[in-house]
Each structure stands twice: as structure tokens, then as C-alpha cells.
Amino acid sequence: xxxxxxxxxxxxxxxxxxxxxxxxxxxxxxxxxxxxxxxxxxxxxxxxxxxxxxxxxxxxxxxxxxxxxxxxxxxxxxxxxxxxxxxxxxxxxxxxxxxxxxxxxxxxxxxxxxxxxxxxxxxxxxxxxxxxxxxxxxxxxxxxxxxxxxxxxxxxxxxxxxxxxxxxxxxxxxxxxxxxxxxxxxxxxxxxxxxxxxxxxxxxxxxxxxxxxxxxxxxxxxxxxxxxxxxxxxxxxxxxxxxxxxxxxxxxxxxxxxxxxxxxxxxxxxxxxxxxxxxxxxxxxxxxxxxxxxxxxxxxxxxxxxxxxxxxxxxxxxxxxxxxxxxxxxxxxxxxxxxxxxxxxxxxxxxxxxx
Amino acid sequence: xxxxxxxxxxxxxxxxxxxxxxxxxxxxxxxxxxxxxxxxxxxxxxxxxxxxxxxxxxxxxxxxxxxxxxxxxxxxxxxxxxxxxxxxxxxxxxxxxxxxxxxxxxxxxxxxxxxxxxxxxxxxxxxxxxxxxxxxxxxxxxxxxxxxxxxxxxxxxxxxxxxxxxxxxxxxxxxxxxxxxxxxxxxxxxxxxxxxxxxxxxxxxxxxxxxxxxxxxxxxxxxxxxxxxxxxxxxxxxxxxxxxxxxxxxxxxxxxxxxxxxxxxxxxxxxxxxxxxxxxxxxxxxxxxxxxxxxxxxxxxxxxxxxxxxxxxxxxxxxxxxxxxxxxxxxxxxxxxxxxxxxxxxxxxxxxxxx
Ligand SMILES: CC(C)[C@H](C(=O)O)[C@@H](O)C(=O)O
Ligand SMILES: CC(C)[C@H](C(=O)O)[C@@H](O)C(=O)O
Numbered sequence: 001x002x003x004x005x006x007x008x009x010x011x012x013x014x015x016x017x018x019x020x021x022x023x024x025x026x027x028x029x030x031x032x033x034x035x036x037x038x039x040x041x042x043x044x045x046x047x048x049x050x051x052x053x054x055x056x057x058x059x060x061x062x063x064x065x066x067x068x069x070x071x072x073x074x075x076x077x078x079x080x081x082x083x084x085x086x087x088x089x090x091x092x093x094x095x096x097x098x099x100x101x102x103x104x105x106x107x108x109x110x111x112x113x114x115x116x117x118x119x120x121x122x123x124x125x126x127x128x129x130x131x132x133x134x135x136x137x138x139x140x141x142x143x144x145x146x147x148x149x150x151x152x153x154x155x156x157x158x159x160x161x162x163x164x165x166x167x168x169x170x171x172x173x174x175x176x177x178x179x180x181x182x183x184x185x186x187x188x189x190x191x192x193x194x195x196x197x198x199x200x201x202x203x204x205x206x207x208x209x210x211x212x213x214x215x216x217x218x219x220x221x222x223x224x225x226x227x228x229x230x231x232x233x234x235x236x237x238x239x240x241x242x243x244x245x246x247x248x249x250x251x252x253x254x255x256x257x258x259x260x261x262x263x264x265x266x267x268x269x270x271x272x273x274x275x276x277x278x279x280x281x282x283x284x285x286x287x288x289x290x291x292x293x294x295x296x297x298x299x300x301x302x303x304x305x306x307x308x309x310x311x312x313x314x315x316x317x318x319x320x321x322x323x324x325x326x327x328x329x330x331x332x333x334x335x336x337x338x339x340x341x342x343x344x345x346x347x348x349x350x351x352x353x354x355x
Numbered sequence: 356x357x358x359x360x361x362x363x364x365x366x367x368x369x370x371x372x373x374x375x376x377x378x379x380x381x382x383x384x385x386x387x388x389x390x391x392x393x394x395x396x397x398x399x400x401x402x403x404x405x406x407x408x409x410x411x412x413x414x415x416x417x418x419x420x421x422x423x424x425x426x427x428x429x430x431x432x433x434x435x436x437x438x439x440x441x442x443x444x445x446x447x448x449x450x451x452x453x454x455x456x457x458x459x460x461x462x463x464x465x466x467x468x469x470x471x472x473x474x475x476x477x478x479x480x481x482x483x484x485x486x487x488x489x490x491x492x493x494x495x496x497x498x499x500x501x502x503x504x505x506x507x508x509x510x511x512x513x514x515x516x517x518x519x520x521x522x523x524x525x526x527x528x529x530x531x532x533x534x535x536x537x538x539x540x541x542x543x544x545x546x547x548x549x550x551x552x553x554x555x556x557x558x559x560x561x562x563x564x565x566x567x568x569x570x571x572x573x574x575x576x577x578x579x580x581x582x583x584x585x586x587x588x589x590x591x592x593x594x595x596x597x598x599x600x601x602x603x604x605x606x607x608x609x610x611x612x613x614x615x616x617x618x619x620x621x622x623x624x625x626x627x628x629x630x631x632x633x634x635x636x637x638x639x640x641x642x643x644x645x646x647x648x649x650x651x652x653x654x655x656x657x658x659x660x661x662x663x664x665x666x667x668x669x670x671x672x673x674x675x676x677x678x679x680x681x682x683x684x685x686x687x688x689x690x691x692x693x694x695x696x697x698x699x700x701x702x703x704x705x706x707x708x709x710x
Pocket of ligand 1: 191192442
């Protein structure tokens with residue numbers, strides 16, 4: 001089975017960590033005899049915008065739609081292009097146009113990575129955030145009125161659809177059903193956001209009748225964020241709307257100390273369009289060009305991509321490889337954020353060699 | 356100067372912690388020779404709803420509007436009344452009708468209270484969340500269409516006004532200007548919530564020109580929640596929209612281990628209407644009736660109320676008193692959540708006596 005992968009490094013450290021992501025991907029391809037064809041694209045980054053006045057060429061959809069997956073670095077460089085333009089012009093287009101309606105992010109305490117939480121050890125925290133990725137609070141409906149006057153009012157509509165909510169709930173329940181604990185937590189705010197969220201609760205309840213083996217609970221988003229800090233061991237699979245999932249999938253990795261290394265999968269489960277894999281971290285203009293960014297987020301994203309393409313073993317081998325390198329804790333290999341004095345490249349090479 | 360205080364215990368542990376809040380309040384009144392008149396109300400709780408079919412009597416506004424402040428316990432008992440009904444029928448009415456447009460919550464590491472974060476000590480974390488409390492994402496505009504069908508769509512509008520946003524920003528800048536660090540952090544999400552939040556950023560920028568001495572930064576809400584966990588020492592005053600402030604003001608106290616004891620002030624700064632003071636914790640039906648709830652949230656709320664009424668010294672004396680009792684750490688006095696085997700009453704009495 002051969003796969004065509006579109007490679008989009010994007011901005012800042014995206015271009016640096018991508019090199020190591022590809023290095024490890026190629027090592028995995030050799031070891032597991034995978035047939036991967038990589039094609040590189042220079043758009044969906046701020047330099048492209050500065051040259052062309054837009055983030056993507058007109059024919060981006062047709063050029064990318066037949067790939068089996070997209071491996072993305074990071075996008076955004078606020079000093080060059082305001083974030084809402086660069087993001088809505090690239091990443092958020094991919095998510096929407098390729099109907100990548102699932103955003104999946106693991107939150108896992110790793111060996112050798114220090115968690116900001118007291119008294120937590122690898123194994124204690126290991127859950128997924130399943131985020132709705134195409135609708136909800138991220139909407140393009142709304143605007144300003146009486147602009148520039150004292151009466152100014154600005155409106156933005158949250159739009160949820162039954163189709164959109166049910167399919168993310170189904171994905172999350174399916175995932176929970178495959179896991180030993182079989183537990184699903186719903187992020188809500190039906191006490192305050194009293195139109196959309198009570199309805200979200202109803203959809204969760206309706207979907208749960210199809211999964212008698214999955215135990216379900218729900219927390220309002222405010223106390224849920226608190227519980228991520230106080231009781232991260234409570235969670236197995238957490239399902240959330242676009243905005244709540246965005247928050248929880250940064251907060252979760254922060255609690256495990258892995259925000260700089262966590263991966264993110266933007267999935268079109270039906271495989272009608274390519275899914276997109278990217279590190280959770282951004283383009284980090286402040287450290288770009290120094291070769292010190294930790295490449296594990298990109299490498300872990302590549303592992304998720306291989307799993308998604310059906311190569312579970314290869315994906316797992318990559319995760320095992322970087323966990324082993326982290327556990328070894330060689331300061332000459334690790335980047336500064338992980339307590340070493342190595343570079344993006346020393347860490348990438350060590351993981352590729354281990355593989 | 357005499358003050359009329361409306362006392363509304365509400366539901367569940369609200370009624371239990373209120374007794375101790377009043378005990379300490381009376382001790383403070385004796386010591387500082389304050390003239391307080393307390394009047395008790397039995398509405399704004401679920402039992403009232405079960406009896407009357409509504410959370411508040413028709414004339415609640417007129418009966419409460421001339422009080423100098425409201426001391427509230429907690430509201431909500433989902434098995435009796437759905438949360439969105441009990442909350443929108445009481446607490447959220449007070450906030451809106453009495454134009455309590457500031458929600459102010461301290462996040463402070465206290466002696467004797469264990470934080471879930473590693474290696475943090477009292478003094479390390481000490482900031483305020485200033486939350487917009489009347490508009491934004493908590494809106495009553497929207498609804499369902501094509502209900503019950505596959506086409507079902509549910510919409511809720513976030514509504515922000517220049518008046519509403521500017522006044523909370525002004526309050527937050529004013530507060531930051533009085534503090535030694537003079538630092539304001541804005542919670543945004545202008546990269547994803549691309550209509551309201553870029554405008555929020557513009558208002559922050561405009562307001563900041565009036566405060567050259569206050570240093571300003573901004574984080575998107577996702578990474579901001581992460582930074583509460585990773586770098587809580589970065590923050591001094593954090594200003595946020597209604598929803599973001601709701602989240603941050605639970606997460607902040609969670610990081611300091613004080614979610615069960617944090618207070619909350621719902622303020623109408625002009626004093627046109629009474630302000631309302633309540634613990635952050637809810638009515639906790641699961642432990643109601645057992646006499647084991649920690650009353651410090653209610654007591655600290657009473658302290659904020661006295662400060663608001665101009666009695667800074669009395670407010671500070673209450674805070675000093677409970678900090679001293681916590682630092683003493685007598686297990687016979689402290690409630691279980693604080694590591695003791697005392698009751699709501701033993702802890703309340705100890706604080707009142709210390710005062
Ligand atoms: C109970 C709920 C409606 C309320 C809110 O969201 O405002 C609470 O969480 C709070 O923070 O006071
Ligand atoms: C960059 C931003 C628009 C994006 C989002 O909010 O979805 C990011 O935070 C993410 O989580 O992928």
C-alpha cells in the first residue's frame with residue numbers, strides 16, 4: 001500500500017521541526033517497509049502571504065484533495081500577518097473544506113518530562129480530548145454595528161448542527177468503547193450558555209443510549225478546567241465543542257508538561273478528504289531560526305498520521321522510540337525545554353536512530 | 356455609617372456556610388464597631404421554586420434594590436430544578452438587573468492549603484481575575500430551528516457592546532494601576548473567534564493609552580489556561596469576557612488549591628444598585644446537610660463585602676483571621692477538605708474567635 005503525503009512546513013519553527021518529523025518518518029518507512037511519497041508545498045505560511053497577498057493559491061483544494069494525508073508544521077507570525085488572517089486563511093480552511101471534523105489530542109504524562117503538577121507519575125494521566133473541529137463557536141457569522149460610536153455592538157453567532165454534533169459525539173463514544181476504562185466526559189456549560197449547551201447535553205444523552213457499556217459524565221467547562229488540574233486521573237476520553245476543545249487540548253498537555261511536544265490530528269474519519277497532522281505548539285517566532293525547538297510534537301504527529309493510515313505498529317514504534325530517548329535523558333541530545341542542551345537536530349536524529 | 360445587608364443563603368451548603376459567614380461578620384462588626392442591619396430572604400433557591408414555580412417573587416427587584424449589598428450563599432440543585440432555570444432565574448438576574456458588571460475573584464496561594472501545583476509557596480501566586488459579568492457569551496439571543504430533524508441547527512449569539520467592554524476594561528486597568536506590579540493580562544481568542552475577539556483586542560489597545568504606567572499583555576484563552584498552570588506567577592490582574600472569565604476564575608483558584616474557599620464579588624462599581632458577594636463554590640448537593648462544608652468561601656466573601664462598603668481594615672482583619680487559623684492547622688478545627696476532621700461550625704467559630 002502506498003501513500004501520498006502533502007508536506008506543509010508553514011512558519012517559524014514549523015520549518016525546523018518538520019525536518020526532524022520527516023527524518024523519523026523516513027526511518028519508520030525503512031523499518032516497516034512503507035511506501036510513502038512526499039510532496040512539499042510552500043504555501044499556508046506568512047511568507048507566502050507577503051508575496052501573494054493570500055495564504056493559499058486559488059487551486060489549493062484541487063492540488064491537495066487527493067493526498068492521503070497532510071503533515072503540517074505550524075502557521076502564524078503576527079508581526080507579518082495578523083493571526084486571524086493567517087489562521088482563517090490556512091489551517092481553519094483545511095479543517096473546514098476537508099471536513100476534518102475531529103480534532104484528536106492525546107494528553108499523556110511521559111517519562112523524563114516534568115509535569116507542573118505535584119506528585120504525578122507516568123501512567124497517572126493518559127486521556128484524549130476529542131474536539132469538534134468545524135463549527136460551533138468558530139463561526140463566520142456576525143459583525144459590527146454603530147462602529148466607532150458609543151452604541152457600538154459586536155455580534156458573533158455560535159452555530160451548532162445536529163449533524164455536526166452527533167458525528168463528533170459518535171467518534172468520541174466509539175473511541176471510549178475501545179479503551180479499557182470506557183469512560184466519556186462531556187464538556188458543557190448548560191447553566192450559563194443556556195441555548196446551545198442544554199441542547200448539547202441532550203445530544204450527549206441521546207447518543208449514550210447506543211453505548212450502554214460506556215459510562216458518561218459531564219462537567220461545566222469552568223469546573224472541568226479545574227478538574228484537569230486537580231484530578232487529571234479522572235479522565236479517559238473528553239468530548240467538547242470547538243472552543244471548549246481548543247481550551248482543554250492546550251490545558252491537558254500543559255498539565256502533563258507536554259505542551260511543547262503534544263500532537264494533534266485533524267481527521268476526516270470517512271477518508272473522503274485528507275486528514276491533517278500537526279504539533280499543538282505554534283510557530284514560536286521568538287525562538288525561530290535558533291535550531292532549539294523540540295521536534296517531538298512534529299514527530300508524534302507523524303506517528304498519529306501513520307496510525308491513521310493503518311500502520312498502527314509503525315506509529316507505536318515511533319512513540320516508543322521518543323519515549324525511550326526521553327527516558328534516557330541524555331542532556332547532549334535533549335533540547336533545552338526538556339532539560340538538555342541539544343538541538344532540534346540532535347533530538348530528531350537520536351529518535352530516528354533509535355527507530 | 357450604617358449598612359443594610361440582604362442575606363440570601365440559597366441552596367444546599369449555601370445555608371450551612373452562610374451561618375458561619377454571618378458569625379464572622381458579626382464578630383467583625385463588634386470589633387470594628389460597624390452598624391450592620393441584616394435582613395434574610397428565603398427566595399433565589401430551588402425550594403422556593405418548587406413551592407412557587409419561580410425562583411424569585413415578582414417584586415424582588417424593588418425589595419432588594421435599596422440594600423447596600425447582598426450576601427449570597429449558593430444556588431442550584433439539579434435534581435430539583437435544571438441548572439439553566441435556577442441560575443437564569445436568580446443569580447444571573449441579579450447580575451444583570453443590578454448591573455453588577457464586574458465579577459472580581461482573587462487567586463491566592465494560602466498558608467496551610469495544598470496547591471495541586473508542584474513547588475509553589477504562599478506569595479508565589481497572587482492575582483485577580485476581572486470578569487465581564489453581564490453580556491458577551493452569556494446571551495439570551497438565539498434558538499433552535501428544524502427541531503428534532505436531521506437539519507436541526509441551534510444558534511446562540513455572543514453580544515458585546517462598547518459600553519459593556521470598555522467599562523470592565525477600565526475597572527481592570529484601574530485595579531492594575533493600584534497594585535505594585537501594575538500588570539494587566541487580556542484573555543483573547545482573536546485567532547479563532549475572529550469577529551468579537553479582534554474587536555476586544557482593539558478596545559484593550561484603545562483603553563491602554565490612558566494607562567501608560569500599566570504594562571499590558573494578551574494571551575489566547577487556550578494557552579492562557581495552560582499558562583495558569585505553568586506560570587501562575589506571571590499574572591497580576593487578568594481581564595476577560597464573561598465566559599473566559601468564568602473559566603479562568605475557576606481554574607485560577609484550582610491552581611492555588613482554593614476552589615472550595617475562594618470568594619467572588621459581583622460589583623456595580625457606581626453603587627447605583629447593590630453589589631453581591633458569594634463563594635465561588637456551588638451548593639454541593641452531595642455533601643449538603645452533613646455540616647462538613649468549608650465556610651471560608653462565604654467568610655472571605657463577607658470580607659470582600661466589607662471592603663466594598665469602605666471598611667478595608669475590617670475586611671483585611673477577616674482575611675488575616677482565616678489565614679492564621681489555616682496556618683495553625685489544628686485538625687480538630689479544619690474541615691476535611693483542608694486536612695482536618697472538624698465541621699463547618701468549628702472552623703467558623705475558630706475564625707470568629709480569632710477575630
Ligand atoms: C452557575 C453559573 C451560571 C455561574 C456562571 O457561569 O457565571 C458560575 O459558574 C459562576 O462562575 O458564578
Ligand atoms: C491557531 C488557532 C486558530 C487554533 C485554534 O484555535 O483552533 C489553535 O489554537 C489550535 O488549537 O489548533
